Amino acid sequence: MKFSSKTIEEMIDILSTLPTIGRKSAQRLTLFLLRQPEEFIQKFSETLVKLKKDIKLCSLCFNFTETDPCPICSSPERNKELICVVEQPDDVLAIEKTNQYKGVYHVLHGAINHLDGISVSKLKISELLQRAKTAKEIIFALNPSVEGEVTIHYIVSLLKNYPIKLTRIARGLPIGIEIQYADDATLLNAIENRTEIK
Amino acid sequence: MKFSSKTIEEMIDILSTLPTIGRKSAQRLTLFLLRQPEEFIQKFSETLVKLKKDIKLCSLCFNFTETDPCPICSSPERNKELICVVEQPDDVLAIEKTNQYKGVYHVLHGAINHLDGISVSKLKISELLQRAKTAKEIIFALNPSVEGEVTIHYIVSLLKNYPIKLTRIARGLPIGIEIQYADDATLLNAIENRTEIK
Numbered sequence: 001m002k003f004s005s006k007t008i009e010e011m012i013d014i015l016s017t018l019p020t021i022g023r024k025s026a027q028r029l030t031l032f033l034l035r036q037p038e039e040f041i042q043k044f045s046e047t048l049v050k051l052k053k054d055i056k057l058c059s060l061c062f063n064f065t066e067t068d069p070c071p072i073c074s075s076p077e078r079n080k081e082l083i084c085v086v087e088q089p090d091d092v093l094a095i096e097k098t099n100q101y102k103g104v105y106h107v108l109h110g111a112i113n114h115l116d117g118i119s120v121s122k123l124k125i126s127e128l129l130q131r132a133k134t135a136k137e138i139i140f141a142l143n144p145s146v147e148g149e150v151t152i153h154y155i156v157s158l159l160k161n162y163p164i165k166l167t168r169i170a171r172g173l174p175i176g177i178e179i180q181y182a183d184d185a186t187l188l189n190a191i192e193n194r195t196e197i198k
Numbered sequence: 199m200k201f202s203s204k205t206i207e208e209m210i211d212i213l214s215t216l217p218t219i220g221r222k223s224a225q226r227l228t229l230f231l232l233r234q235p236e237e238f239i240q241k242f243s244e245t246l247v248k249l250k251k252d253i254k255l256c257s258l259c260f261n262f263t264e265t266d267p268c269p270i271c272s273s274p275e276r277n278k279e280l281i282c283v284v285e286q287p288d289d290v291l292a293i294e295k296t297n298q299y300k301g302v303y304h305v306l307h308g309a310i311n312h313l314d315g316i317s318v319s320k321l322k323i324s325e326l327l328q329r330a331k332t333a334k335e336i337i338f339a340l341n342p343s344v345e346g347e348v349t350i351h352y353i354v355s356l357l358k359n360y361p362i363k364l365t366r367i368a369r370g371l372p373i374g375i376e377i378q379y380a381d382d383a384t385l386l387n388a389i390e391n392r393t394e395i396k
Contacts, residue, residue: 005263011245014245018230020227029216029218032217042247048239050205051206064206
């Protein structure tokens with residue numbers, strides 16, 4: 001059984017395409033929206049359009065931004081010679097939340113994944129090579145996946161003759177996880193990457 | 199750390215107000231939206247406005263509809279003398295999915311809940327009393343909660359002198375739940391409402 005209204009069905013269809021929202025949730029959300037006041041819906045609708053219109057990619061780091069260069073790239077307090085390479089803007093947000101990193105970023109917008117059709121040319125890799133010329137260190141903060149590994153490997157091979165330091169974020173036991181519950185790969189990494197305490 | 203863009207923050211704020219969507223999900227959804235093509239965002243934005251503009255409440259059953267009366271109320275195949283009372287449009291959808299019920303509905307738009315400020319006057323109760331005059335049976339399909347019970351009790355007290363049958367949907371063990379895992383109240387209901395097999 002479907003709703004007898006085409007507009008309701010359309011809204012459910014649209015919401016269902018969003019990540020983590022299934023058809024059932026989309027239906028619940030649509031009925032929720034129907035109960036909201038006119039102003040809320042108007043604001044929602046306008047913000048959507050504004051989002052697409054106002055937000056662009058920073059021409060340096062390719063993070064989402066309203067200004068170009070973005071606030072991070074244009075901040076005098078940021079070390080432009082330290083570049084942290086991430087897959088997505090979400091990752092920038094996660095690292096910024098720690099409030100400790102003082103370098104800049106480079107958002108690749110994905111990782112090499114031939115099955116999903118994400119080839120080298122779709123990623124901001126050539127732009128990274130350009131920026132690498134003036135950098136002192138590049139930190140790879142890609143996701144611990146096959147795709148992340150392949151991407152790091154590929155970029156490192158291109159950068160091998162650059163006189164810069166290439167590093168990757170540490171792998172180990174996350175805080176709060178007991179050793180008995182850690183998976184083998186994580187535990188192995190934690191042992192391999194052990195640090196001296198004395 | 200927040201996004202440095204006001205528009206992104208606004209979008210996250212709006213999405214966070216939707217049910218089942220927390221701030222973290224709202225952030226992920228916003229970044230997803232930023233990656234979508236112009237046409238998708240345009241369509242999303244337009245459908246939102248259309249949703250609010252096109253959809254109204256059926257003047258008979260108060261379900262959401264584009265036409266008035268709604269397709270169910272205006273269908274010649276539906277028995278207008280059998281009214282199923284539900285709390286929300288979502289409930290109509292759930293019952294319609296069974297494809298078996300051939301009566302009409304009456305959506306109360308909530309249940310009596312004085313703590314949440316949902317008083318009798320905010321619900322479509324007086325409208326139900328009007329419709330009850332031409333009905334033969336009213337089935338209460340409200341949620342099994344204190345609010346649902348209070349609402350059924352209140353409406354039944356108003357209808358006690360009407361020459362109609364008042365029923366409620368059965369309570370019992372749902373399909374797929376083993377007896378050992380059923381909660382006490384459900385099990386008790388299932389025993390009390392036992393049906394004869396011979």
